[in-house]
Amino acid sequence: xxxxxxxxxxxxxxxxxxxxxRFFAAAVVFHIAAWAVLVAAGPDEVAxxxxxAGPVLAALHLITLGTLAMTALGAAIQxxxxxxxxxxxxxxxxxxxxxxxxxxxxxxxxxxxVMVPWMQHLGGTLTVLGLxxxxxxxxxxxxxxxxxxxxxxxxxxxxxxxxxxxALGLALVVDFTTGFLGGFLPDHAAVAAAHAVxxxxxxxxxxxxxxxxxxxxxxxxxxxxxxxxxxxxxxxSGLALVLGAGGAVLGLGWLxxxxxxxxxxxxxxxxxxxxxxxxxxxKKRLEPFFRLVWLAWAMLPASLLAALxxxxxxxxxxxxxxxxxxxxxxxxxxxxxxxxxxxxxxxASMHSSALGGKPALLSHLAPRRPVDIHFGCHLxxxxxxxxAILGGxxxxxxxxxxxxxxxxxxxxxxxxxxxxxxxxxxxAAVAANHKG
Numbered sequence: 404x405x406x407x408x409x410x411x412x413x414x415x416x417x418x419x420x421x422x423x424x425r426f427f428a429a430a431v432v433f434h435i436a437a438w439a440v441l442v443a444a445g446p447d448e449v450a451x452x453x454x455x456a457g458p459v460l461a462a463l464h465l466i467t468l469g470t471l472a473m474t475a476l477g478a479a480i481q482x483x484x485x486x487x488x489x490x491x492x493x494x495x496x497x498x499x500x501x502x503x504x505x506x507x508x509x510x511x512x513x514x515x516x517v518m519v520p521w522m523q524h525l526g527g528t529l530t531v532l533g534l535x536x537x538x539x540x541x542x543x544x545x546x547x548x549x550x551x552x553x554x555x556x557x558x559x560x561x562x563x564x565x566x567x568x569x570a571l572g573l574a575l576v577v578d579f580t581t582g583f584l585g586g587f588l589p590d591h592a593a594v595a596a597a598h599a600v601x602x603x604x605x606x607x608x609x610x611x612x613x614x615x616x617x618x619x620x621x622x623x624x625x626x627x628x629x630x631x632x633x634x635x636x637x638x639x640s641g642l643a644l645v646l647g648a649g650g651a652v653l654g655l656g657w658l659x660x661x662x663x664x665x666x667x668x669x670x671x672x673x674x675x676x677x678x679x680x681x682x683x684x685x686k687k688r689l690e691p692f693f694r695l696v697w698l699a700w701a702m703l704p705a706s707l708l709a710a711l712x713x714x715x716x717x718x719x720x721x722x723x724x725x726x727x728x729x730x731x732x733x734x735x736x737x738x739x740x741x742x743x744x745x746x747x748x749x750x751a752s753m754h755s756s757a758l759g760g761k762p763a764l765l766s767h768l769a770p771r772r773p774v775d776i777h778f779g780c781h782l783x784x785x786x787x788x789x790x791a792i793l794g795g796x797x798x799x800x801x802x803x804x805x806x807x808x809x810x811x812x813x814x815x816x817x818x819x820x821x822x823x824x825x826x827x828x829x830x831a832a833v834a835a836n837h838k839g
Contacts, residue, residue: 418481420754422497424822426477427747429505430739431818433469437462438808440516446800450791452727453719454595456579461516466731467602468508468530474739475610476500476537478746479558486554486617489547492540500540504533511576520580527576531569538562553633557613560641564605567648571598590654596723597652600659603706603730604666605644611738612636612673619677619696622745624685632676640669650714660714663707670704691771694778695741702733702785721792728792732807733785740781740814744774747818751825755832763828770824773817780810 440462441449452459480500484491491497511526513519542562548555571594578588588594616628647662649655677700706729712722748768756762787803 417485417750417753418491418494418497420750420825422494422501423477423481423750424747425501425505426473426480427743428818428822429501430470430473430477430743431815433465433473433508434740435808435811435815436512437465437469438804438811440465440512442804442808446791446797446804449788449804450795450797450800451720451724453723454592456515456518458516461512463727463731464508464515465512466736467607469512471607471731471735471739472534473505473508474743475607476504476533478614478742479537479541479610481750482614482617483541483544483558487544487548487551489544491544496536496540500533500536503529503536507531507533523576523580527573531573534565534569538565551617552630553616553628553637554613556634556637557609557616557640560637560644561606561609561613564601564609564644568598568601568606571601593652593654596659597648599727599730600644600648600651600662603735604640604647607735607739609637609640609644611735612640614742615673615677618742618746620680622749623681623689623693625680626683628676628680632672636669636673636676639665639672643669647710656714656716660711663710663714666707667704670707674700690745691774691778692741692744695737695744695781698782698785699734699738699741702729702737706730706734725789725792728788732788737781740777744769744814744817747821751821755825755828763825768821768824768828770817770820773813773820776813777810777817780806780813784810 440458444458444462448457448459454460480491480497483489507526507529509526510522511530514522514524514526541558545555545558545562574588575591575595575598578591578594613633616633619625620627643662643666645662646665647659650657650659650662706726709722709726709729713719713726748765751768752762752765755768784803784807787799787806791797791800791803
């Protein structure tokens, strides 16, 4: 069974808890900030958004860079050395990555919101520098690994997509502003679409698929996904990514549509592998976080189907808006909050035995009510906002935005309670050691 072999000696490869948790805490804060900015922007701006600077673009990057990628960075630097049994790199580099990346995201989003060019340039530069440290750390780790093709091939694809999307992102920032290179891109919208494909299905999508082959069997105590399945999804999804991004940047809708269709085939292979793992699981009752995983798995093919409409010539408003919403908030945000909901108490439990006592129980570290509220709010927000995008009407959009904000706050309460309970356990362990 794969889970047992993965966790053998895992405690020896754990980073200091403050390192991954600073990424997770920042992701939670940016999650709340993104919904708050969307509420402030109002339903009319959100419903018809198809690009352009302003608060909606700021909120979008608070989610994509601030919540999704921030979680991916924190999870990757901790999970990779555990899964690969190879060192990641110096801890100071992980800290440097955070202190470049987190302020960069905040400044970049603020620059988009208030449309100040120097803030966009500074924030974009800091963000890319932080991501460059991440690429260096992860690539150094992956070069030592040859026995996990299902995960590592997706991780290499994610890094390649990250380099390309970072380059396109900087070009888009420069093109937005009024500097001496302003307006140099021949088709800003096409480059922005390719940037979105590389970010959503490339960097984040490939990491999500690759880490699924590690995390899902581990969390449900199921059998490992065969290497052949991982190789197949990497090959098919890589082809889909090339066609989708290439079609978007070249303005060839038929090519982008072909990428979406091939992407659906990759999703079918991936979900079939996940289903086989779930059938062999030792945990017959799935934990609450898996509700979000189910939702994410439904939203992934839905986003690809939605992508076909604008690729084949349907009006960008509402079809491109719906595609972006299902991709970012439906598929990726559902999956990332599921992983955060599980990995935060999981790592806290592993660290809780550092002083030699019994580890804290997951059931004690993870409160149930806040995640129940978050799930209900997240599901309602997806339904209300999607309906408003397609059918119009400001009240469903306004209600969906407020419900989404309430869900993000509830998830923030969950994160705070996990950390408080972990600290309480550690204080009790210190006290017990002193008495001993």
